[in-house]
Amino acid sequence: MTSTIEAPRSPYSHSTKKSGVNWEKWGWIYMRVSGVVLVVLIFGHLFVNLMIGEGVSALNFAFVAGKLTNPFWMVWDVIMLWLALIHGGNGMRTLVNDYATSRISRGILKVAILVSVVSLIVLGTLVVFTFDPCPAGAPADLVASFCTSL
Template sequence: MSTTIEAPRSPYARAPRKRGVNWEKWGWIYMRVSGVVLVVLIFGHLFVNLWLGEGVSALNFAFVAGKLTNPFWMTWDVLMLWLALIHGGNGMRTLVNDYATKPLIRGILKWAIFASVAVLIILGTLVVFTFDPCPAGQPADLLPSFCSAL
């Protein structure tokens, strides 16, 4: 006796692709790999910022400025930013594919997700790499105390 299982319901039907890159497979793999790497990056970030040294009371402008002058922490923060934003954007894309039934709305939502992720990645990367806690030509009373020696 054989039982036939019906095809799963889908909000829209697409013809299966015969050749080319399987973007859904690579998106699925990216979510798993980036999730594991993000766990390490986030817990490392929390460990250094909250548990080492003086704890949360030490978090101030000088602490952040000191971290953002170190190339290791700049790379760490940018990697965390990029992975988190792309991971979240890919998750939102999956939700849109699952629940948006009209092709036009689905396309608009996916482009909006892509645009917002791209803008946030560009702005976040610019902030990390162009951050200057002691800008030249500013009045000394407006600068942090650690800039007075410069």
């Protein structure tokens, strides 16, 4: 019995090619692009937080509150949050595809990853865009010292 194995670089025959979007290819591309963008975002974040000004000793609630009042840093942090969570979720999905043996466990794990990523993205985005360091009506002893009008 003889069987022929096609050369690795030979094109697929028309009968075996699936139609539609190749999601694995786009996931692979996303991981490479988001990884490069995340390196820039994370090192920019660390540089501003640790190297500019007084360094790590300046990191406190007032510093974070001041950053989150600036629309530039709000967008920076949200982009970093979204890219990191989707990047991590896609990586976990790849691990589940590689190591989960049954179709049911693979499906359950992928749904759990999706729910976790979506929940954290929604909560993180809400925190960044609704953060108020000086809430109206809060007791004076519970708010930051820089909040003057209560």
